[in-house]
Amino acid sequence: MHPDIRHITPLDRLLSIIDHGLKASTRGTTGASPAGRAMPTADGAGPGPAVGTPASRHSAGLMRVNHAGEVAAQALYHGQALVARDPEVRAFMLAAAREEDDHLKWCAERLRALGSRPSVLDPVWYAGSLALGALAGLGGDAVSLGFITETERQVEGHLDEHLARLPAEDAPSRAVLEQMRSDEIAHGANARSRGAAALPAPIRWLMRLTAKLMTASAYWI
Numbered sequence: 001m002h003p004d005i006r007h008i009t010p011l012d013r014l015l016s017i018i019d020h021g022l023k024a025s026t027r028g029t030t031g032a033s034p035a036g037r038a039m040p041t042a043d044g045a046g047p048g049p050a051v052g053t054p055a056s057r058h059s060a061g062l063m064r065v066n067h068a069g070e071v072a073a074q075a076l077y078h079g080q081a082l083v084a085r086d087p088e089v090r091a092f093m094l095a096a097a098r099e100e101d102d103h104l105k106w107c108a109e110r111l112r113a114l115g116s117r118p119s120v121l122d123p124v125w126y127a128g129s130l131a132l133g134a135l136a137g138l139g140g141d142a143v144s145l146g147f148i149t150e151t152e153r154q155v156e157g158h159l160d161e162h163l164a165r166l167p168a169e170d171a172p173s174r175a176v177l178e179q180m181r182s183d184e185i186a187h188g189a190n191a192r193s194r195g196a197a198a199l200p201a202p203i204r205w206l207m208r209l210t211a212k213l214m215t216a217s218a219y220w221i
Helices: 010-026 054-083 087-113 122-138 141-165 171-193 201-218
Strands: none
Touching: 054 087, 054 122, 054 141, 054 171, 054 201, 087 141, 087 171, 122 141, 122 201, 141 171, 141 201
16 A cells, blocks of 8 residues: 555544534534635625614524534435445535535525524534434435435425525525525435435435424524
């Protein structure tokens, strides 16, 4: 082996995931690092609703939910990558997690612009989703990919709902959510093309219930 090439062990991956988790679950409270991609913008649009108005508080609640969702999404991908059998599937999970990191930073930036903050429960969402992702991954790569497909399908519907509820004057947040929606659709399609298995109805129901719990709490807390 070349002396500069270091074998990546499962412990290395676990430590890396813990590091990612600490950063993801505190992003927006400890300062932002630059996103991999520039934040989407709406051509000719204003800065959005003025801070302190009902519109800005409503936008902030929605973006706080989306920020929490991106924390959970990263954790799911990291948990699944940790136990993935196929190196190509693991690489796909980690690449998708990097795109989710862009989403996370964009949501954090919008929250700051709206004079608000992320959910204080973000570390809880990360820990729970990491365990859930690893559990799904233990079922095999096909099941893990099926979990992604269903997750992204539900996230697409969730983003459609938020785009409908977002104040009309908040064009900056709308541009972010529209790009996030496009990325999530691509993640789901990619997972299906890799052989995702269909999940049983009780699992899909439990996923929806968990998402509703996070959505209801993150809007306020």
